[in-house]
Amino acid sequence: xxxxxxxxxxxxxxxxxxxxxxxxLSLKSIKTFIDDQLIxxxxxxxxxxxxxxxxxxxxxIFSERYASSRWFFYxxxxxxxxxxxxxxxRHFSRLRKRFPEKMKRWKNALxxxxxxxxxxxxxxxxxxxxxxxxxxxxxxxxxxxxxxxxKGLVGVECSIEEIESxxxxxxxxxxxxxxxxxGGISKITIAGAVFNKIxxxxxxxxxxxxxxxxxxTGGIKDLQKKLLSELSKDGNMRNIESQLNRxxxxxxxxxxxxxxxxxxxxxxxRDKQVLKNCWANKKYxxxxxxxxxxHKLFCQWAFGGDHLDASHIELTDKAIxxxxxxxxxxxxxxxxxxxxxxxxxxxxxxxxxxxxxVEIEEVLKISYxxxxxxxxxxxxxxxxxxxGEHRDEVISIFDASKSLINLDLFYRxxxxxxxRDMGREIVRKESINHPGKRNRLWHHKDIxxxxxxxxxxxxxxxxxxxxxxxxxxxxxxxxxxxxxxKLRFLRFYGDKNKxxxxxxxxxPFAEVRHLxxxxxxxxxxxxxxxxxxxxxxxxxxxxxxWDDVQ
Numbered sequence: 001x002x003x004x005x006x007x008x009x010x011x012x013x014x015x016x017x018x019x020x021x022x023x024x025l026s027l028k029s030i031k032t033f034i035d036d037q038l039i040x041x042x043x044x045x046x047x048x049x050x051x052x053x054x055x056x057x058x059x060x061i062f063s064e065r066y067a068s069s070r071w072f073f074y075x076x077x078x079x080x081x082x083x084x085x086x087x088x089x090r091h092f093s094r095l096r097k098r099f100p101e102k103m104k105r106w107k108n109a110l111x112x113x114x115x116x117x118x119x120x121x122x123x124x125x126x127x128x129x130x131x132x133x134x135x136x137x138x139x140x141x142x143x144x145x146x147x148x149x150x151k152g153l154v155g156v157e158c159s160i161e162e163i164e165s166x167x168x169x170x171x172x173x174x175x176x177x178x179x180x181x182x183g184g185i186s187k188i189t190i191a192g193a194v195f196n197k198i199x200x201x202x203x204x205x206x207x208x209x210x211x212x213x214x215x216x217t218g219g220i221k222d223l224q225k226k227l228l229s230e231l232s233k234d235g236n237m238r239n240i241e242s243q244l245n246r247x248x249x250x251x252x253x254x255x256x257x258x259x260x261x262x263x264x265x266x267x268x269x270r271d272k273q274v275l276k277n278c279w280a281n282k283k284y285x286x287x288x289x290x291x292x293x294x295h296k297l298f299c300q301w302a303f304g305g306d307h308l309d310a311s312h313i314e315l316t317d318k319a320i321x322x323x324x325x326x327x328x329x330x331x332x333x334x335x336x337x338x339x340x341x342x343x344x345x346x347x348x349x350x351x352x353x354x355x356x357x358v359e360i361e362e363v364l365k366i367s368y369x370x371x372x373x374x375x376x377x378x379x380x381x382x383x384x385x386x387x388g389e390h391r392d393e394v395i396s397i398f399d400a401s402k403s404l405i406n407l408d409l410f411y412r413x414x415x416x417x418x419x420r421d422m423g424r425e426i427v428r429k430e431s432i433n434h435p436g437k438r439n440r441l442w443h444h445k446d447i448x449x450x451x452x453x454x455x456x457x458x459x460x461x462x463x464x465x466x467x468x469x470x471x472x473x474x475x476x477x478x479x480x481x482x483x484x485x486k487l488r489f490l491r492f493y494g495d496k497n498k499x500x501x502x503x504x505x506x507x508p509f510a511e512v513r514h515l516x517x518x519x520x521x522x523x524x525x526x527x528x529x530x531x532x533x534x535x536x537x538x539x540x541x542x543x544x545x546w547d548d549v550q
Contacts (some may be wrong), residue, residue, distance in 0.1 A: 002033040003142055005055035018061060024135045043336025057141055059134070061153040075427070082507075154300070154327075155293030159286070160189050160197065167264050169198055176265040181286030182416055183363040184328025187268040190286065194266070231295075265294065270367045288325025296322055297327060315345045322352055324417050334360045354443075355428070356421040364422045383423025385439040385464040385489055387415050438459065442490075444469040454479045462489035467496050481509070491516040 004025060008018045019035070025032045033051050052058060167175055179187050195207055206227050298320050299308050308316050319337065323329035336357070337345055371379060388413055415423075424442065431437035435446035436455035440462045446467045450456050451474050481487065485507065488511045509515065509525060513533045520540035527545050535545075 002051065002055040003030045003057065004032040004138060005032050005033060005058045006061070007058060009059040017131075020127070021059075021061075021131050022129050023136060025138065027134055030135070030138060056162050057138060059138070088226055104316060152296040153189065153193065155289045156186070156190055159284075163190065163194050163266075163284055164198060165282060167198070167266075168196075169264075175282065176267070176486050177282045177284060177285060179266060179284045180270065180421060182326070182361065183270055183366055184326045184418075185286045185288065186327045187286050189327070191266050198264075200389060213520035214514070227274045270370075289327060289330070290325070291320065294323065294325050296331055298323070298330045298334045300529065301331050304338070311346065313343060315349060319345075319347050322349070322417070326360075326416070328363055328416055329357070329360050332357055337502075356418065356425050359532050360418060361425055362424050364419055365418075365426070367424070370420065380427060380440060381462065381489065382413060382415055383420045384427060384442045385462055385491060386413060387420055388412055406462050421454055423473055430459075448474055451476050451480045454483065456480060456483045458485055460484045461486050462491075463487070464489070464491040465493070467492055469494075470496075486511055489514045492520075495520065 004024060006018060021030055022034050029305050033055060049391055071085060071528075124296065163177065166177055179191055192207070199207050207487055208223065208227065272537070279529075288294075295316070299305065300317065302312075303309060304317070317341055319333050320330070323333060333348075340348075368376065368379060425442045430439065434455070435441060436450045436457050437442075437459050439459050441450060442464045444465060447463060448470060450460075454477075487509065488508070490512055491514065493516060509527045511531060513531050515527065515532065515534070516536040517540065518536070518538050520542055523541055525542060525545050
């Protein structure tokens with residue numbers, strides 16, 4: 001897609017006025033089509049039609065030999081075009097013999113074009129001033145076009161305004177802004193919208209998508225060459241130092257998307273560590289969409305408009321609440337459910353309570369994959385067991401927080417529901433049909449099956465059971481935990497005690513660090529005090545926690 005389509009008579013203006021205008025438009029970061037960009041051998045008429053339709057603005061340069069459309073008069077009087085007289089008329093009359101059936105339509109078009117307000121080279125002097133006025137007028141029109149381009153985006157206006165304010169356009173000095181948030185939160189969509197809106201204020205602009213992938217495939221040097229080439233508008237990259245010296249005298253704006261490590265530079269990242277490692281003036285945390293905007297976006301994809309089917313009101317509300325304001329999730333769910341029956345909607349929402357949508361999971365999992373092994377363990381512990389706990393309970397996680405974990409006003413750990421579900425799905429896939437072979441258990445049905453049937457294995461490292469969700473008593477014996485030598489997190493919570501225990505006295509919990517068991521019916525446990533970090537056992541019958549002095 002081009003900002004401007006230039007239409008002109010080549011032999012009249014190609015090597016003078018048109019080339020100068022094209023150069024100035026390019027300097028202002030206005031992407032301009034000029035017909036020498038057509039590949040030799042293309043079907044010219046079809047190529048031109050497609051390019052014209054894909055361009056925001058058409059600039060028509062009327063010269064003596066030009067006999068067609070509209071907008072700018074170069075060394076030709078507008079009245080000569082209107083009346084098809086003088087030298088313009090003589091060239092036009094030659095077309096009459098070649099295309100007699102089209103002449104009436106062409107004459108009407110020329111008369112109408114001449115009546116439009118445009119730029120007259122006979123009035124505006126010198127030529128450099130004329131070109132500058134045209135370029136500035138194009139910028140104004142493109143700024144207006146930007147507003148219409150964003151009509152399809154929902155809930156972005158506030159973020160665009162806030163980011164634009166942080167960038168302080170027009171002020172001196174270098175500004176580097178970091179935009180961070182979870183995958184699918186529209187970081188790059190917002191960055192792209194801001195880029196399109198303000199890049200014309202700079203002499204050079206560059207938008208680098210998927211820096212992480214580029215670094216893995218071509219290396220950082222290839223990315224550097226692409227950046228310098230784009231900013232300098234010079235394909236010759238033999239002398240990088242010379243290019244850097246030239247760029248030092250320019251105001252530039254750069255957007256880097258999805259960086260993993262660390263003019264106007266915008267960096268979008270999922271990794272909060274980048275905020276610490278990368279020097280920057282400003283930072284902006286992407287927010288989830290408010291309910292009204294989330295509702296509008298979902299309905300666009302699910303129903304093709306702002307209004308929803310009355311029979312789907314409750315199901316729509318469930319879908320929106322599941323997405324938790326993440327645009328990607330709203331789009332994916334809306335697209336999947338569009339045109340499907342109410343029964344399919346109900347089935348899909350029931351399934352999503354257990355298994356997240358695969359497309360949403362794939363995007364969110366990128367952040368998880370960037371963690372090291374110890375950080376992944378912490379993340380999965382929080383996703384399965386610790387979400388909502390006070391910060392002090394799990395303070396160690398914040399050295400590896402990325403943008404996956406946040407604190408609420410009461411310093412409790414919070415994780416987006418979609419991230420939590422993604423983490424739990426990672427664990428579920430360890431052994432889909434055999435819960436006892438997974439390393440973490442949190443679903444009451446899985447825990448009931450493992451404890452009652454003694455199907456646990458040495459893979460299990462953590463169990464968290466909400467006893468209020470268990471409909472019947474769980475009868476356990478010593479074998480239930482003896483098969484779990486790596487168990488380090490054991491938590492039974494809730495108002496009801498459904499755990500009926502027999503022959504469990506003295507079972508060793510050698511690796512347990514967190515033990516929470518209200519109303520525990522046992523009298524003796526065998527815990528390693530050196531490993532134990534947290535113990536919560538109110539209203540229990542426990543008399544002895546370990547045998548030896550520890």
